[in-house]
Amino acid sequence: MRESNAWFEEMNRLSLHLYDTSCASKEWGISFGASLRDRERKSGLPPQEEAWLTGQLFLAANDTPSTSLAYLVLAIVLYPSQFITARQQIDAVVGGSMPCFEDWDKLPLVEAIMKELLRWRPPAPLGVPHVTSEEIRYGKYFLPKGTSSVANIW
Ligand code: HEM
Incomplete structure (x- = not known):
């Protein structure tokens, strides 16, 4: 119980910090925290719940893709030949540019690798x-x- 209280305090501090940062941010054009804060006047959501909503979004979006990317590096080390073929497929389809969603149907090996990565080592x-x-x-x-x-x- 004492341990979970400490976790709560830590999460609360982090969520409030992320919420304040998001509200103050001018870079994003539309800030998630600020839009929540403005809506709160209509919805009546308490500021602490807004802070947790903002914090959860940051945390949910942060660890998951970075974990998958770390496992992607592990997979490349373990199965390099598959990735050489995938790289050749990307080069053949998009040349020197970055792939985009319109290229998706032409990159079946890349899709298979992505799905297998999420099946093999799901981040959550x-x-x-x-x-x-x-x-x-x-x-x-x-x-x-x-x-x-x-x-x-x-
Ligand atoms: C590799 C990338 C990701 C994976 C594997 C992943 C996986 C998951 C999983 C398994 C859940 C729990 C679903 C449940 O039990 O109901 C979840 C929830 C959630 N994820 Fe992700 N996620 C990823 C990326 C992201 C990103 C980039 C964002 C935000 C931009 C995000 C936002 C959320 C949110 C807000 C929830 C909670 C949804 C709810 O409360 O029902 N996730 N995610």
Whole structure:
């Protein structure tokens, strides 16, 4: 309990910091924190919840792609020949430019590598915990309202 209180304080501090930074940011054009803050006047969301919403978005977006990229480097080291072929495919399709979504259908090996990377080492293998807001029947399972569940993403 003492440990989770300390985690809460740390998350709270971080979320407030990210929220303040986001609200103060002029670089982004539209700041997520500032747009929440302006909407809050209509929705009545307490500032601390806005801060956590902002913080969660930053945290959810930060660790996941960087974890996948780290595993991509590991995969390249383990299976270099596949990546040489993928690189040849990219070069053949887009030449010296960066690939974009219009090239997607012409890059099946790149798509396969990306999907396999997320299957092989998903950055959030157990997702995030959820709780049922109403009772659910799913196949042979019955989950009463208020049941905690953790999805096995892996
Ligand atoms: C490799 C990249 C990513 C992976 C593998 C990934 C994976 C996941 C997973 C497994 C969940 C939990 C789903 C659940 O159990 O309901 C989740 C939730 C979430 N992710 Fe990502 N994510 C990635 C990138 C991002 C990015 C870039 C953003 C934001 C820009 C983001 C924002 C979120 C948010 C806000 C949630 C919570 C959604 C909710 O509350 O229902 N994620 N993500």
